[in-house]
Each structure stands twice: as C-alpha cells, then as structure tokens.
Amino acid sequence: MNGKIEIKNVSKTFIPVETDKRPVHALGLINLVIEPGEFVCIVGTSGCGKSTLLRLIAGLEKPNGGEIFCDGELVDKPSPQRGMVFQEHSLFDWLNVRKNIVFALKAAKKYKKHDTLIDTLLQKADLVEFANSYAYQLSGGMRQRAALIRSLAVSPDILLLDEPLGALDSFTRMSLQDYIIQLWRERKNTMLMITHDVDEAVYLANRIVVMKPHAGKITQIVDIPMPYPRNRGSSEFASLRTKLLKHLDFAKEDEQDYNL
Amino acid sequence: MKNVLNKFKANAKKLNVKSVINAVIRALPIVVCALIIAVYLGAPNKILPPTPFAVIEFTNTWAGFIGAFALFFFVWNIIALFFERARKRLQKGAPIYTVIFVLFLLYDVAVLKLAIFPQPFFPWPDAILRAMISDSSMLLKSLGHSLSILLIGYIIGGGLGIVLGVSAGLMARARQFIRPFARFFSSVPIVTWVPIMVFIPIGFYLRAVFLIALGVSVPVTLMTMNGVLAIPKSTIEAARTFGIGKAAMIYKVAVPASAPSIFNGLAAGMGVACTALIIAEMMGVPAGIGWYMDMQRGFLNYAAMYGAIVVLSLTFFAVNAVLNFIKKYALRWKAGKDL
Numbered sequence: 270m271n272g273k274i275e276i277k278n279v280s281k282t283f284i285p286v287e288t289d290k291r292p293v294h295a296l297g298l299i300n301l302v303i304e305p306g307e308f309v310c311i312v313g314t315s316g317c318g319k320s321t322l323l324r325l326i327a328g329l330e331k332p333n334g335g336e337i338f339c340d341g342e343l344v345d346k347p348s349p350q351r352g353m354v355f356q357e358h359s360l361f362d363w364l365n366v367r368k369n370i371v372f373a374l375k376a377a378k379k380y381k382k383h384d385t386l387i388d389t390l391l392q393k394a395d396l397v398e399f400a401n402s403y404a405y406q407l408s409g410g411m412r413q414r415a416a417l418i419r420s421l422a423v424s425p426d427i428l429l430l431d432e433p434l435g436a437l438d439s440f441t442r443m444s445l446q447d448y449i450i451q452l453w454r455e456r457k458n459t460m461l462m463i464t465h466d467v468d469e470a471v472y473l474a475n476r477i478v479v480m481k482p483h484a485g486k487i488t489q490i491v492d493i494p495m496p497y498p499r500n501r502g503s504s505e506f507a508s509l510r511t512k513l514l515k516h517l518d519f520a521k522e523d524e525q526d527y528n529l
Numbered sequence: 530m531k532n533v534l535n536k537f538k539a540n541a542k543k544l545n546v547k548s549v550i551n552a553v554i555r556a557l558p559i560v561v562c563a564l565i566i567a568v569y570l571g572a573p574n575k576i577l578p579p580t581p582f583a584v585i586e587f588t589n590t591w592a593g594f595i596g597a598f599a600l601f602f603f604v605w606n607i608i609a610l611f612f613e614r615a616r617k618r619l620q621k622g623a624p625i626y627t628v629i630f631v632l633f634l635l636y637d638v639a640v641l642k643l644a645i646f647p648q649p650f651f652p653w654p655d656a657i658l659r660a661m662i663s664d665s666s667m668l669l670k671s672l673g674h675s676l677s678i679l680l681i682g683y684i685i686g687g688g689l690g691i692v693l694g695v696s697a698g699l700m701a702r703a704r705q706f707i708r709p710f711a712r713f714f715s716s717v718p719i720v721t722w723v724p725i726m727v728f729i730p731i732g733f734y735l736r737a738v739f740l741i742a743l744g745v746s747v748p749v750t751l752m753t754m755n756g757v758l759a760i761p762k763s764t765i766e767a768a769r770t771f772g773i774g775k776a777a778m779i780y781k782v783a784v785p786a787s788a789p790s791i792f793n794g795l796a797a798g799m800g801v802a803c804t805a806l807i808i809a810e811m812m813g814v815p816a817g818i819g820w821y822m823d824m825q826r827g828f829l830n831y832a833a834m835y836g837a838i839v840v841l842s843l844t845f846f847a848v849n850a851v852l853n854f855i856k857k858y859a860l861r862w863k864a865g866k867d868l
C-alpha cells in the first residue's frame with residue numbers, strides 16, 4: 270500500500286530578500302514518519318511552521334536541511350500523488366466545477382473522455398446541480414467540497430490539507446468533517462491535515478502532532494485510539510481534548526487569572 | 530376588509546399609472562422624431578445667405594432619414610406590446626435614444642431656424658447626411674483602410690503586451706527590465722514620438738501600425754503584469770500540485786486568472802489606439818478616414834468633414850463595443866457590475 274511519508278531531520282529557513290531583515294527559522298529539525306492510510310492532524314499556534322511543513326511535503330518548497338521521502342522516493346517537486354487542499358482561493362475561478370476537475374485530471378495526465386469518475390465524485394460531494402457553476406456562485410462549504418473532490422479525482426496516495434475548513438462556519442465544518450472521514454475510509458489514503466481546531470483534530474485523526482511556536486519543532490505526538498464514527502460528547506473525547514489543550518498551554522484549570 | 534380592498538385598489542391604480550408612464554417613455558423616440566421632421570419641414574429657416582463655399586440647399590434626405598427611424602421605433606413599440614424581451618430592451622434604451630434625437634433637434638434648430646452658428650463651419654444635418662451619401666464609396670474605402678491599420682496595430686500591440694505582461698508577472702528577472710520601460714512609456718503621451726516616427730523609413734502604413742502597436746502594448750503590459758502578480762498564491766500552487774507543466778501554467782492558469790486585468794489593459798489600449806490612428810492619419814498616412822477628414826477640411830468642404838467625423842466616432846464606438854462584448858463573454862465566470 271502506498272502513502273508512506275518519512276521526514277528526516279528537515280529544517281527550513283526563509284532568507285528575506287531585503288538584506289536588513291533577519292532570516293526566519295520556520296522549521297528546525299523535524300522527524301516524523303507517517304504510515305500509509307493514517308490520518309494525522311497537525312495542531313499548533315499560528316506561525317509555528319505548520320504550513321511550511323506541509324508545503325515541503327507537497328514539494329512546493331525545498332528544505333534547507335534534511336530530506337522528505339514519500340514511498341521511498343525523495344520529494345523534490347510537486348506530484349499528483351500528493352494532493353493538496355488549501356484554506357481558500359484554490360478553485361480556478363474561471364472554470365466551472367466540472368472543468369476544475371477536468372483541469373486536475375489533464376494536468377496529472379489521467380483524463381479520459383466519457384469517464385464516469387467526475388459524475389461519481391460530483392454525486393458524492395452533492396454538487397451535481399452545481400457542476401456548471403463558477404466559484405463565485407458557490408457557498409464556502411461547496412467550494413471546499415469541490416476542492417476536495419478535485420484533489421481526490423487524481424487518486425493521490427497522500428492528501429495534504431492546510432486548514433481546509435478554517436474559513437467555514439461551525440455547522441458546515443462539522444458536516445464536512447464527516448464527509449472527509451467518509452472519503453478517507455473509502456479510499457484508505459494517507460491524510461495529513463492542519464487545523465486550528467482541537468475538537469476537529471480529535472474527531473478526525475489517528476494521531477495528532479503538536480507543534481510549538483518559535484522553535485518550529487514537534488513537541489508532542491498524541492495517539493487517538495477511538496474507533497470511527499466518533500462521539501463528540503463522550504468522556505473519552507473530552508479527556509483527549511483536555512490533554513491536547515494542555516500540550517498547547519491553553520488548559521489552565523488551576524489558575525484563576527486569564528493570561529492576558 | 531375594507532382596508533384591504535382600498536389597499537388593493539390603490540395598488541392597482543399605482544400599477545396602472547406606472548405602466549402608462551412606461552408606455553409613454555417607450556413611445557418618446559417616435560414623438561421626438563416626428564417633432565424633428567415637423568420642425569425641419571415646417572418652421573421657416575433663418576440661415577445666413579449663401580457663402581461661396583457652400584450652397585445652401587435643403588432636401589428631404591434628412592426628413593426621410595429621421596422618418597425611417599420613426600418607423601423603426603414604431604415597429605419596435607408594436608412588437609414590445611406582445612413580447613416581454615423586446616419591451617424590456619426598448620424600455621431600457623428609450624430614454625437614451627430620446628436624448629439623442631432631442632440633441633439632433635436642438636442642433637437642427639440652432640443652425641437652420643435660429644442661425645446662431647457662423648457659416649459655413651456648422652453644416653446642418655441634412656447637408657452632412659447628403660455629403661456622406663454622395664461620397665459613400667470613398668468614405669467606405671477610407672474606413673476600410675483605417676480599420677485595417679487599427680486592427681493590425683491593435684492585435685500586434687495587444688499580443689505583445691500580454692506576452693510581456695505575463696513574463697513580467699511570472700519572472701522577477703523579466704519584471705526588472707520590463708516594468709521600468711513600461712512605466713516610462715506610459716508616462717509619455719504617444720503624440721510625443723510622432724516627430725521621430727516620421728523619419729523611420731518603413732513607409733506610412735507600417736509607421737502608423739507601429740505607432741498604434743506601441744501605444745497599445747504599454748497599458749496592456751502594465752495591467753497584465755499587475756493581474757498576474759495579483760493571482761492568489763494558492764491558485765498557482767494548486768495548479769502546481771497537479772503536476773502542471775510550465776507552458777500550461779502560462780496559458781491555462783496565468784492568462785485566464787489575470788484576464789480581468791488584461792481586459793482592462795485592452796480597453797485602455799483601445800483608447801490609445803484610436804488616438805494614435807487619428808494622429809497618424811492626420812500627420813502623414815495618405816489614406817484612411819482621418820486623412821479624408823483632413824483633406825475635406827483643406828477643401829473647405831465642411832459637410833463632408835463632419836460626415837467623416839460621424840463615421841469615425843461611430844467606428845470607434847463600435848470597436849469599443851465589440852471589445853466589451855468579448856470581455857463580457859470571456860469574463861462570464863466573474864461576478865460584478867463593472868462588466
């Protein structure tokens with residue numbers, strides 16, 4: 270089975286174009302192995318390097334040190350085997366939903382005429398009536414569903430998601446979380462998703478990677494052994510959430526004052 | 530109950546009044562056309578005595594021309610009674626058509642009936658129309674010549690602008706060279722270069738094409754570049770994650786994504802192109818409608834000169850309208866009223 274990710278001693282420093290500015294150490298020595306078919310979430314405060322890590326895995330950016338392997342192959346450029354869903358603005362505005370998917374298939378050289386794949390995907394995303402709509406005619410949730418099925422159309426072994434639900438309201442979010450789980454359990458591909466939402470991470474992931482700011486390092490990896498579908502109200506869910514918040518320094522049961 | 534009934538009656542009344550007003554507005558162009566004919570044929574002329582340059586002569590050409598319009602609007606009004614779409618279009622257009630005909634009427638009255646403009650510099654509509662008809666083959670030939678210069682120059686300049694703009698938008702190195710030049714040329718009005726242009730030994734025709742292409746390429750380059758620079762990073766990266774090639778990235782992503790900006794550049798470029806065409810034709814090219822206009826001015830044949838101005842302005846309006854039509858179609862994926 271494909272979809273293994275090995276991150277070995279990876280670091281990334283951004284050297285600003287202006288010489289008077291200091292270089293930004295976005296990532297320092299990251300080591301992580303993700304097994305095929307795993308669902309891993311990355312949480313961490315803003316600016317801790319989550320997006321940078323994901324972009325390195327996607328091949329959109331090159332590490333300064335260390336290597337990333339996907340299924341034993343060194344990552345040095347983007348590949349349709351590693352799909353990516355962004356927070357927003359990733360649908361091609363000038364193409365309708367169907368043509369967006371055709372674009373992805375053609376770019377990945379997987380386009381076949383008279384293929385039922387696109388219709389099946391549209392059906393699954395509940396977008397059949399909107400197949401010929403442009404991005405501006407869709408709601409935020411529809412747009413993200415369309416971006417999801419567009420990425421899945423080329424059947425990537427690895428799907429990278431950078432806060433795909435970050436711009437959505439909480440109801441749309443929850444229904445899309447279920448949708449993502451459903452897609453993942455059908456396809457059994459590797460999922461690596463960044464989120465700001467601890468509940469979302471506990472609801473979705475097999476494992477949660479916690480990153481800390483400034484250092485650009487992984488500080489904790491938390492296993493979530495609950496079976497799917499998960500119950501957001503269960504005590505196990507609550508205790509896992511508390512545990513995570515503690516790792517993120519946000520659970521302060523013993524302190525009276527807010528840390529302002 | 531009574532209240533409701535009253536309200537209903539009031540509504541019905543309001544609706545009625547409104548639809549009557551709408552019908553009157555739709556019929557206004559016919560009314561004004563009739564007025565033009567009546568005034569032209571009926572009111573006494575007070576125009577100054579004939580000059581050696583222009584024979585004062587009044588024919589029914591103008592009346593016939595306006596009469597044709599009156600008939601056209603009459604038929605349209607009849608159709609509008611039965612077809613919703615025709616009615617809507619007429620309703621929308623009627624005010625502006627009315628204003629245009631009122632302007633015709635005012636001009637006619639000012640020249641012929643009140644004689645407030647010095648002759649022979651302000652020929653009346655009938656004279657202009659006759660000049661256009663009698664010299665129509667020459668006018669058409671000149672128009673064709675002008676259009677060929679305009680379109681060839683425009684296509685070369687627009688194409689060059691898009692290529693330069695996309696290159697400058699995608700490659701920092703190219704931007705370093707292209708942007709300063711584009712900014713320099715966009716600050717200098719196109720007329721400035723004409724005296725130098727005259728010495729370039731490539732013939733009148735190519736010189737005019739070159740001037741237009743230069744004028745068009747500058748705004749298209751700048752606006753295309755800005756459009757490419759403004760493409761969201763995630764749009765480009767999404768395309769990259771599908772493994773898209775370099776060439777496809779240009780024509781399948783960069784160009785369509787920046788199309789709104791490109792069209793703004795093309796619209797600005799059309800303005801420059803029209804200006805450049807007139808300059809070129811009035812300063813050297815021995816053919817074309819600008820040349821025709823200038824020549825008739827030299828012969829003191831003012832009616833024909835006005836005719837050329839009418840043809841020229843309508844042509845410029847038409848090419849811009851065509852461009853706008855293409856833009857509307859190409860940008861159908863975009864929301865907004867600025868289209």
Ligand SMILES: Nc1ncnc2c1ncn2[C@@H]1O[C@H](COP(=O)(O)OP(=O)(O)OP(=O)(O)O)[C@@H](O)[C@H]1O
Nearest residue numbers: 283293294295313314315316317318319320321322
């Ligand atoms: N292209 C870039 N050039 C310079 N610095 C960058 C670049 N991309 C990211 N950085 C810097 O790297 C650090 C990590 O950024 P990154 O986007 O990975 O954070 P993040 O964890 O995704 O934050 P958020 O949760 O807000 O999205 C930040 O300090 C950011 O300023």
Ligand SMILES: [Mg+2]
Nearest residue numbers: 319320321431
């Ligand atoms: Mg981020």
